[in-house]
Amino acid sequence: MNPSMVTPPSLFSVDGLVGLVFLINLVITITGGIIACNSERLVRAVAGLIVCFIGVAGLYYYLNSPFVAMMQVLIYVGAVAVTIAFAIMLAAPEEKKSDSSSPLAGPLGLSTAALLTGGFSVLAIKTDWKVMDKINDGSIKTIGIQLLTDYSMVFELISIVLLIAILGALVIARDWRES
Amino acid sequence: MSLLTLYNDLNSFLVIGAVLFGLGIYGIVTRKTLIGMLIASELILAGSSINFMAFNRFTSPDPVTGQVFTLFIMAVAAAEAAIGLSIIIAVYRQFKSIDADDTVQLKG
Numbered sequence: 001m002n003p004s005m006v007t008p009p010s011l012f013s014v015d016g017l018v019g020l021v022f023l024i025n026l027v028i029t030i031t032g033g034i035i036a037c038n039s040e041r042l043v044r045a046v047a048g049l050i051v052c053f054i055g056v057a058g059l060y061y062y063l064n065s066p067f068v069a070m071m072q073v074l075i076y077v078g079a080v081a082v083t084i085a086f087a088i089m090l091a092a093p094e095e096k097k098s099d100s101s102s103p104l105a106g107p108l109g110l111s112t113a114a115l116l117t118g119g120f121s122v123l124a125i126k127t128d129w130k131v132m133d134k135i136n137d138g139s140i141k142t143i144g145i146q147l148l149t150d151y152s153m154v155f156e157l158i159s160i161v162l163l164i165a166i167l168g169a170l171v172i173a174r175d176w177r178e179s
Numbered sequence: 180m181s182l183l184t185l186y187n188d189l190n191s192f193l194v195i196g197a198v199l200f201g202l203g204i205y206g207i208v209t210r211k212t213l214i215g216m217l218i219a220s221e222l223i224l225a226g227s228s229i230n231f232m233a234f235n236r237f238t239s240p241d242p243v244t245g246q247v248f249t250l251f252i253m254a255v256a257a258a259e260a261a262i263g264l265s266i267i268i269a270v271y272r273q274f275k276s277i278d279a280d281d282t283v284q285l286k287g
Contacts, residue, residue, distance in 0.1 A: 026185075063232045110205060120201075164258075
């Protein structure tokens with residue numbers, strides 16, 4: 001890494017506080033993820049998902065992109081999580097306590113997840129990633145210019161995808177009454 | 180590498196992405212309701228988005244590409260959630276349950 005980062009900063013300097021806030025953010029993200037995939041009640045799982053997404057938005061802020069962090073809060077917390085909460089209320093899933101399905105699901109899932117996480121982490125740490133020079137600053141202005149020039153085709157396509165998804169969701173979920 | 184400088188390191192972000200991905204896989208395998216699986220798949224998407232943003236910040240020459248890609252992942256995730264939830268509601272209307280063990284009409 002960068003040789004200027006060798007001496008660890010003091011906790012009460014600006015760099016140290018930034019690092020501390022990052023660690024808090026990290027704990028928020030992981031805790032939210034654990035709640036989202038472990039809680040018995042689905043409403044709590046959605047609450048954990050929201051916490052996790054807010055933590056991820058903070059991580060995006062640390063990755064130099066406040067725009068994507070804002071979009072993360074707007075789209076995921078504001079739209080996706082609310083939609084899932086509505087679906088939980090509409091479908092009223094009863095939480096069955098009895099494990100009628102395979103008792104192997106828990107240990108198998110845990111081992112698969114641990115294997116994948118460990119494998120990806122080792123792969124990420126062992127690899128020597130090449131760092132290239134930046135050709136622009138990645139600011140919101142640059143994103144806007146590139147979205148309307150280089151990525152304009154994808155930009156239009158994604159709006160068509162969203163339109164079709166909305167129409168499809170309406171068609172599937174609608175209660176077709178025989179009139 | 181001290182704990183307080185982790186935020187300036189590519190590897191820490193990659194490990195966070197891997198952890199979120201693993202949590203999502205665990206949720207998909209162990210959850211019994213369809214909505215729970217959908218929540219877990221959102222975790223997987225969040226993990227992969229973190230990977231894109233990390234490479235975008237630390238290694239990529241053009242720091243716009245990853246942000247644009249993450250925005251598109253968000254849009255596709257929103258579309259996926261809308262379609263998936265409407266399918267879940269249709270399944271609930273048919274079977275009066277969204278448990279994955281109950282929707283076995285096509286099982287041989």
